[in-house]
Amino acid sequence: MKSETFEEFQKVADELLKVNRLSGSEGSVLTKKRIKKFLGERGIRYSEEFFHVEKIFPVKASIEVNNLTIPCVPYIGSPSGRYEGYAKRDIIKGDIALVKVSEEAIKIPQAKNNGAKAVITYMETLNTHYYGIASEGDFPVVNVKREAIERIEDAYVRITVETKKEKVLCSNILFEMGRGPIVYLVAHTDTKPGVFGAIDNGIGFLLLLFIADELRKNYNLPYRVRFLLTDAEELGLEGSKFHIGMGVKYAYHCINVDAVGWYHPAVIYKDAEGYNGDKLMDMFARHIQDMKVSVDFRCSHRAKSDHIPFKKAGLQTLFLSSNPFTIRHTLYDNLDAVNWDIVRMWYELILSFLRRFHKL
Numbered sequence: 001m002k003s004e005t006f007e008e009f010q011k012v013a014d015e016l017l018k019v020n021r022l023s024g025s026e027g028s029v030l031t032k033k034r035i036k037k038f039l040g041e042r043g044i045r046y047s048e049e050f051f052h053v054e055k056i057f058p059v060k061a062s063i064e065v066n067n068l069t070i071p072c073v074p075y076i077g078s079p080s081g082r083y084e085g086y087a088k089r090d091i092i093k094g095d096i097a098l099v100k101v102s103e104e105a106i107k108i109p110q111a112k113n114n115g116a117k118a119v120i121t122y123m124e125t126l127n128t129h130y131y132g133i134a135s136e137g138d139f140p141v142v143n144v145k146r147e148a149i150e151r152i153e154d155a156y157v158r159i160t161v162e163t164k165k166e167k168v169l170c171s172n173i174l175f176e177m178g179r180g181p182i183v184y185l186v187a188h189t190d191t192k193p194g195v196f197g198a199i200d201n202g203i204g205f206l207l208l209l210f211i212a213d214e215l216r217k218n219y220n221l222p223y224r225v226r227f228l229l230t231d232a233e234e235l236g237l238e239g240s241k242f243h244i245g246m247g248v249k250y251a252y253h254c255i256n257v258d259a260v261g262w263y264h265p266a267v268i269y270k271d272a273e274g275y276n277g278d279k280l281m282d283m284f285a286r287h288i289q290d291m292k293v294s295v296d297f298r299c300s301h302r303a304k305s306d307h308i309p310f311k312k313a314g315l316q317t318l319f320l321s322s323n324p325f326t327i328r329h330t331l332y333d334n335l336d337a338v339n340w341d342i343v344r345m346w347y348e349l350i351l352s353f354l355r356r357f358h359k360l
Contacts, residue, residue, distance in 0.1 A: 001210075006340075009206060009343075012206060012209075013202065013206055013335065015034065016206075017196060017202035018335065019031070020194065020195060021202075022190060022191055023053065023231050023232040023235055024053075024168025024169060028190060032171065035189070035205070035229065039173075039209070042213050044175050044213075044216060047174050047175070048172065049171060049172040049242065049246070050171045051169075052169055053168055053170050053235055053238045054165065054166070054167040054168075055076060055235050056076065056078065056079065056163045056165050057076060057166050058076060058163050059074075059162040059164055061078075061142045061160060061161045062159075062160050063144065063148075063152065063159050063160075064158040065155050065157045065158075066151070068151065070151065072120070072142040072148075072159075073129045073193075074140070074141070075121075075133055076132070077137070078141050078142065079161070080162050080164075081161055082158060082159065083096065083118040083161070084096075084117070085156065085157070086154065086155070086156055087120060087153060087155060087156075087157045088154065091110050091114055092114050094111075095116065096116065096120060097111035097116045097118075098120050098121075098149065098153060099111065099121050099122075100122065101122065101123050101143070102124060104119075104121055105135075105272070105301070108134075108135070108136055108141060109135075112136050112139050118139075118142070118159055120141075120142055120143070120144055120152065121142070121143045121144075122145070122146050126332065127146045127147050128145060128330045128332060129143055129194070129331070130143045130329050131143070131192040131193055132329060133234070142159060170239060172228060172229060172230050172239045172242065172243055173228075174243075175212065176225060176226040177224065177225050178219055178222075178223060178224040180223040180224050181250055181251070182224045182226050182250050182253075183224070183225050183226070183251075183254075184251060184254040184315070185211070185227050185350075186230060186240065186257065186307065187201055187205040187207070187208050187229060187258065188229070188230045188231070188239065188240075189201070189229050189231060194331070196333060196334045196335070198261070198333055198334050199260070199262045199327070199333050199337060200258065200259040200328055201233070201258050203260055203338060204258055204260055207257055207346060207347055207350065208227050210347065211350060211354070212225075215351070221354070221357070221358065222358055223358065228306075230243065230306050233258075233305065237304065237306055237309060239306065240307075240309045240310065244313050251310075252316060253315060253316045254307050255320065256307035256319050256320065257321075258305040258321050260321060260322060260346045261339060261340075261346070262327070262338075264322050265295045265296070266296045266323040267281060267285075267295060267297045267319065267321075268298055268299070268303050268320075268321050269281055270300070270301075271299075272302060273304070273311060274311075276311065276316075277311075277317045279316055281318060283357070286360055287349070287353050287356060291348075291349060291352065293345055293349060295349075296323070300321075303323075305321070320350070
């Protein structure tokens with residue numbers, strides 16, 4: 001990455017990655033305006049896919065225990081209401097189940113099936129709030145800081161949750177280069193409520209913009225690269241699902257860039273929906289070796305991102321990320337956390353992979 005390109009990258013990041021970009025929010029609208037300005041200034045033609053998403057969004061929540069009020073944050077999808085009972089780590093015995101964030105995918109469904117009234121989650125390694133999404137439908141889940149657990153565990157608690165159902169207008173931004181069979185390069189622009197998401201996924205969508213800017217200057221590849229900046233990934237992969245529903249003829253490969261720019265650069269070879277494309281990963285592994293960089297191949301059973309609808313549609317998928325990524329969906333995911341050396345590495349690695357794609 002040339003020094004002037006790197007300086008511009010950091011300037012745009014400083015402009016866009018200090019605001020929350022929840023789908024439908026003011027920050028999301030401003031971010032898309034800036035993206036379209038970036039593309040327009042470079043003569044890159046784009047289109048926009050509009051769609052609506054209806055979700056239950058968090059407003060506020062609190063826990064009362066032993067005459068204390070403990071602040072907490074409700075998950076997207078949690079219903080409003082009051083829920084009370086004894087809080088236990090044992091998801092069979094507790095009226096309210098205490099669950100580690102790292103175990104939520106398994107234990108929240110178990111708690112619901114065992115008759116729990118609600119779930120309280122907490123992070124093991126960080127004393128901060130985690131902003132999540134409730135995958136169990138109409139079931140209350142809230143998050144507390146780790147320091148609150150000692151006051152809550154085995155105590156009788158009362159949880160008050162306030163949320164609101166909203167229908168928000170969302171949009172994906174598409175632009176492409178070249179002709180022939182399609183290789184998708186995908187990154188989402190949105191965040192969870194309450195966070196800045198500099199790494200998840202601000203750096204990712206900025207990388208796509210700057211890679212496109214570099215490719216347009218001398219594009220002579222025998223295939224088409226289609227760039228897809230999705231919305232509402234954090235609401236359940238809604239943007240990529242919508243795009244797939246429109247049809248993806250002549251597309252065979254999808255490279256998803258999500259949560260890069262942190263330590264531990266990784267290719268996620270297996271995620272919550274199974275294995276990703278073996279042929280595409282083999283190609284990328286050879287490229288990594290040729291480039292003499294260090295990127296781990298990791299399995300993450302919790303990981304879900306925008307490549308999954310493409311995988312289900314039969315495309316070969318490559319999931320580029322960071323693993324472990326301990327600050328995911330917290331306020332620690334801000335510009336101060338970005339490792340700029342790794343950002344430059346990803347830029348060079350992805351750009352050169354696209355240029356060599358037909359030769360690997």
